[in-house]
Amino acid sequence: MGKRRSLYLSFLLGPGAFWLLMFFVVPSLLVVVYSFMERSSSGGVIWNVSLEAYAKLFTFDPESLFVNDFVVIFLRSFWWAVLTTVACLLIGYPLAFYIAQQKPTARMILLFMVMIPFWTNFLVRTYAWKFILNNNGLINTVLSSLGMQRIPLINTPTAVLIGLVYGSLPFMVLPLYASIEKFDYTLVEAGQDLGANYFRIFTRVFLPLTMPGVAAGCILVFIPAVGQYVVPTILGGGKVAMLGNILAQQFGAALNWPFGSAIAVVFMILLMAGVLIYFAVEREEEAV
Amino acid sequence: MPAINVELRNVTKRFGDFVAVDNVSLQIEEGEFFSLLGPSGCGKTTNLRMIAGFELPSEGEIYLKGQPVGQLPPFKRNVNTVFQNYALFPHMTVGENVGFGLEMKKLSKADIAKRVDETLELVRLPNLGARKPRQLSGGQQQRVALARAVVNRPAVLLLDEPLSALDLKLRKTMQFELKELQRQLGITFIFVTHDQEEAMTMSDRIAVMDHGHVLQVGAPTNIYEQPNSRFVADFIGETNFLPCKVTHRDNGLATVVVGDKIKMQAACEANVSTGDDASLIIRPEKITISTGQNNNENGNTVLPGQVVEKVYIGTDTRFAVKLEDGSVLNVRHQNMSMDDPLTHVNNHENVFISWQTIAARVLTA
Numbered sequence: 328m329g330k331r332r333s334l335y336l337s338f339l340l341g342p343g344a345f346w347l348l349m350f351f352v353v354p355s356l357l358v359v360v361y362s363f364m365e366r367s368s369s370g371g372v373i374w375n376v377s378l379e380a381y382a383k384l385f386t387f388d389p390e391s392l393f394v395n396d397f398v399v400i401f402l403r404s405f406w407w408a409v410l411t412t413v414a415c416l417l418i419g420y421p422l423a424f425y426i427a428q429q430k431p432t433a434r435m436i437l438l439f440m441v442m443i444p445f446w447t448n449f450l451v452r453t454y455a456w457k458f459i460l461n462n463n464g465l466i467n468t469v470l471s472s473l474g475m476q477r478i479p480l481i482n483t484p485t486a487v488l489i490g491l492v493y494g495s496l497p498f499m500v501l502p503l504y505a506s507i508e509k510f511d512y513t514l515v516e517a518g519q520d521l522g523a524n525y526f527r528i529f530t531r532v533f534l535p536l537t538m539p540g541v542a543a544g545c546i547l548v549f550i551p552a553v554g555q556y557v558v559p560t561i562l563g564g565g566k567v568a569m570l571g572n573i574l575a576q577q578f579g580a581a582l583n584w585p586f587g588s589a590i591a592v593v594f595m596i597l598l599m600a601g602v603l604i605y606f607a608v609e610r611e612e613e614a615v
Numbered sequence: 616m617p618a619i620n621v622e623l624r625n626v627t628k629r630f631g632d633f634v635a636v637d638n639v640s641l642q643i644e645e646g647e648f649f650s651l652l653g654p655s656g657c658g659k660t661t662n663l664r665m666i667a668g669f670e671l672p673s674e675g676e677i678y679l680k681g682q683p684v685g686q687l688p689p690f691k692r693n694v695n696t697v698f699q700n701y702a703l704f705p706h707m708t709v710g711e712n713v714g715f716g717l718e719m720k721k722l723s724k725a726d727i728a729k730r731v732d733e734t735l736e737l738v739r740l741p742n743l744g745a746r747k748p749r750q751l752s753g754g755q756q757q758r759v760a761l762a763r764a765v766v767n768r769p770a771v772l773l774l775d776e777p778l779s780a781l782d783l784k785l786r787k788t789m790q791f792e793l794k795e796l797q798r799q800l801g802i803t804f805i806f807v808t809h810d811q812e813e814a815m816t817m818s819d820r821i822a823v824m825d826h827g828h829v830l831q832v833g834a835p836t837n838i839y840e841q842p843n844s845r846f847v848a849d850f851i852g853e854t855n856f857l858p859c860k861v862t863h864r865d866n867g868l869a870t871v872v873v874g875d876k877i878k879m880q881a882a883c884e885a886n887v888s889t890g891d892d893a894s895l896i897i898r899p900e901k902i903t904i905s906t907g908q909n910n911n912e913n914g915n916t917v918l919p920g921q922v923v924e925k926v927y928i929g930t931d932t933r934f935a936v937k938l939e940d941g942s943v944l945n946v947r948h949q950n951m952s953m954d955d956p957l958t959h960v961n962n963h964e965n966v967f968i969s970w971q972t973i974a975a976r977v978l979t980a
Contacts, residue, residue, distance in 0.1 A: 516669055517702035519689040521716035521767065531715075535706045 355595075362588035370582045380589035397573065397590065404570040407484070408552035411491040415499035415548050416541065418492070423503035423540075427510075441500050453490055453561045460486050460562065482564035490558035495551070499544040506540025542605065550598055570594060617644040619681070620803045621666060621771055626675035626685075628661050628827075635661040637827035638675070643771075643805060648797050650806045650814040653824035654850070659807045662824070663773050666805065667696050680770055690719075695764035696773040700780065701756050703748040709735070709759050710744030716767040734766040737796070754785045761793075765800060772797075774806045778813065790816055811851045815839065823847045843884055845978055848896045855902075855944045857895040861977065864889050869977045871895055874940025879916050881975035897975040899947040904934055906956050908967045917969040920944070922962055932957065936968055944968065 362380050364372035384397065426437045444452060459465045460480040467477040480486050510533065518528040534541075556571025565572070570590070577587030621643040628636040636658040643649045651659035664670040666677060668689035677685040684692050695716070703712050713734055714727045722730075735741055738758040748756055757777060764772055774793075778786045794817050797804045808814050814821050815835045822832045823846075831843045842848035845856070859871040862878075869883035873895060887893055908917060923943060924935035927950075934946040934957075946968060948957055960966060 511702070513698055513700060513702040514704060516667075516689070517696075517698060517704070518715075519669075520667060520694075520696045521763070522690045522719035523715070524688075524690050527719065532704060536704075 358588045358591050361584050362592045364585050366583050366585050368582060370584065372584050377585070380583075380585035383586055384589050384593065400568055400570060400573050401594075403567075404553050404555075407488060407491065407569065408549050408555075410488060411495055411552045412499075412545050412549045414488070414492045415495050416545065419496060419499035419503050419544060420541070423500050423507050426500075426504055427507040438501075438504065441497050444497065449494060450557055450561075453494070453557055456486075456490050456493065457481060457561055460489070481562065482566050484563070484567050486562040487559050487567055487569075490562040491552050491555060494555075494558060495548040498547040498551070502543035502547060503537070503540040506537045506543075510536060542609070546602060546605075550602075553594070553598070617646065619643070620645045620647070620679070621805065622678040623662070623666075624676050624678065626662075626665065626672045626677060628658075628665060628670060629673045634827050636665070636672075639824075639827070639829050640675075641822060641829060641832065643803060646801045646803055648794065648804045648806065648817055648819045650808060650818040650821045651824060652808055652811060652814040652821050652850075654809055657824040658827040659809075659824050660775060663696075663775055663805060663807050666771065667694055667773050668692050693770045694773060695767050695769040695771075696775065697760050697764050697777045699776045701748075701760040701777075703756060703759055703763070705748055707747075708744060709740070709746050709748065709751070712748065712759060713744070713763045713766050715763065720767075730766055731762075734762045737765070737799075738762045739792075753781055754789065757781065757789060761796070765796070765802065769802065771803045771805060774804060776807055776809070778808075779810075786813075793817065815851070823850060825850075841882075841976065842896070843978070845894055845896075845980070848976075848978065853899055853945065854896050855899065857897075857942055857944075858980065859893055859895045859977070861887055861889055861891045861893050868973075869893075871977055873938070874942055876940040877918065877938060879918075879975070880972050881916075881977045882973045883977045884979065887977050887979055892980050893977050894980050895975055895977050897944070897970055899933070899945045901974040902944065902946045902968050902970050904936065904946045904948050904957060904966055904968050906960065906964075906966055914972055915969050916972045916975065917967055920966055920968055922960055922964050922966055925960065925962060934960075934966075936966060 361372050363376055363378070365375045365377045365379065367373045422441075426434055426441075429437060457464070461467065462477060462479065462481060464481070466480065471477055480489075514532055514536070515528055518532045523531065553569075554571050554574075555569050556575055559565075559567055559569040559572055560575075563569075568576075574587050574591060577583045577590065581587075619642050621641075623639050623641045626636060626639045627634065639658070639662065641662075651662055653659045661670060665672050665685070666679075668684070668687055668691075672685050675685070676683050679692065679694065704715065707715070710728075710731050714731045717727045717730060731744060732741070735744055738761050740755060740758050740762065743751070743755070743759075748759060751759065757780075760777070777793075778789050781789060790813060793804075793806075806814070806817065815838075818835060820832060820834055821838050823830045823838060825846050831838060831847045833841075838847060839851055842851065842854075848854045849856075857873045859873045861869050861871050861883075863870040864883055864887060867882055868880055869887060870878065870880050871893065872878050879895075881895055881897075908919075918938055920936040920938050922934055923937045924933075926933045929950070931947045931949050934948060935943050936946055937943050950958070
């Protein structure tokens with residue numbers, strides 16, 4: 328009995344556990360270990376324990392604070408991820424709401440359209456945006472043919488944000504749709520019946536009950552956005568770096584693996600803390 | 616005469632080509648327990664939803680205390696609803712649910728707390744204010760839904776089959792409690808149900824609906840004893856129908872011939888006239904069955920027949936009796952004692968059945 332059960336469990340959990348171990352736990356631990364090693368100027372690490380990387384990270388150089396250094400990039404990445412999340416939420420919530428109102432066939436088609444971009448490589452799609460935003464790109468060509476001023480878009484923060492929002496939107500829409508679709512509309516009638524107008528029904532009934540979708544969407548958008556590499560590289564032209572760029576730089580050109588690892592570890596801890604706090608608050612509310 | 620609280624005047628509701636409610640006019644009095652009764656799809660719920668404001672009438676007008684409200688949104692009507700599935704807000708506590716309507720009216724926190732407590736007391740759920748709805752039983756959720764509506768002191772309380780999700784025993788208890796609550800509060804209740812027994816037990820008046828029409832409005836006794844149509848007679852309780860032809864009518868009494876053979880008299884609806892093909896209805900419990908012809912007194916209709924089926928069900932025995940013309944009547948005979956000669960009647964035995972002539976009614980076919 329016990330033996331059969333453990334066989335059954337290893338059949339169900341084995342592949343997933345193996346995957347997580349090999350491709351998540353081991354690399355993560357490797358990064359943590361690297362961050363405590365000495366830098367090797369030829370790449371990789373020298374296997375001597377050292378806090379050099381963290382010292383570098385937490386030493387604030389007032390002169391370089393506002394230049395292209397870690398703190399600025401950290402704050403910028405965080406801030407842009409927040410902007411991206413908010414923009415995705417503002418675009419995604421009405422969209423998900425609209426899709427959830429449709430008849431089943433129309434719903435399927437609209438959801439399909441939300442997912443279609445996944446069929447093309449993200450890199451390719453980001454290059455397509457480069458074509459749209461270029462100084463001689465789609466937008467500026469149209470503007471100048473209308474006799475208007477061209478606006479510089481490519482290699483600006485605006486371009487990076489457009490790219491981030493574009494790439495993240497489906498990750499917001501899908502979980503939002505899932506929770507809006509489950510919503511019981513007799514609760515709207517109950518709210519109206521008790522004297523609530525549409526605004527108050529939204530804030531007191533609809534929004535709280537679709538909050539799990541909002542939270543899931545925000546997490547799915549925010550976390551990948553913070554570490555974005557492709558979008559700032561292609562649409563920001565390296566001029567507006569994000570966390571992903573600084574990591575690439577440390578592991579690449581700068582050949583400072585311990586420092587790159589330390590940045591990754593600190594950021595991982597901050598994000599994990601954020602998510603854990605969110606779940607703790609959520610559970611407390613549930614328990615009432 | 617009591618004041619009219621809710622009035623529907625020539626109200627029609629169409630959904631595309633489908634007419635859900637067809638030219639309905641109703642007057643519901645202040646403090647009345649009024650039921651809308653009918654099979655599913657008869658338009659009773661649509662009627663209720665139009666009074667609540669969830670549906671707007673295609674034609675006609677709805678008046679609440681004399682004011683036209685037909686086109687107002689639900690949140691502008693002094694009406695509250697108890698929903699079939701309760702529709703409690705799952706993310707709010709019981710107290711927050713009950714206080715929601717008062718909060719929307721912007722009452723002070725202290726006033727809300729006080730009235731919520733009073734109302735929870737009223738529905739016999741004190742001290743449960745801090746729970747979430749899903750932590751309560753079905754019957755408790757039902758009471759919270761009730762409290763959430765009555766706490767607002769609405770002009771009318773609308774109840775959409777509120778007891779249908781409860782088991783039979785709980786339903787009986789809640790029927791009693793609802794009626795009691797209505798008496799205590801003096802609020803007009805409009806109660807939608809497809810359960811005729813429930814409607815009979817609780818209502819001051821009942822409107823029987825079918826296919827979007829109101830067929831009859833009246834007190835339970837009125838609906839049961841004097842149904843004005845075949846549908847009402849059939850829907851409420853058990854009835855025998857005998858097809859007949861009207862040979863003569865005289866005030867409230869008609870003379871009819873059943874199956875070209877049996878001539879008899881019966882009470883008669885106003886819209887029946889001489890020469891009509893009609894239906895004679897007689898309820899099984901109004902028929903007396905006997906082995907001898909001993910009910911032959913004045914005002915009684917007595918007919919010979921033959922027992923074709925006999926089922927003993929404890930409180931009564933049900934007989935199926937075949938008349939001379941071949942039609943069969945169901946008869947309920949209350950079991951008085953083991954000495955009752957009818958206890959020993961067998962199939963194919965000849966018997967006499969009788970009823971008070973005015974207990975049978977002639978309706979248009």
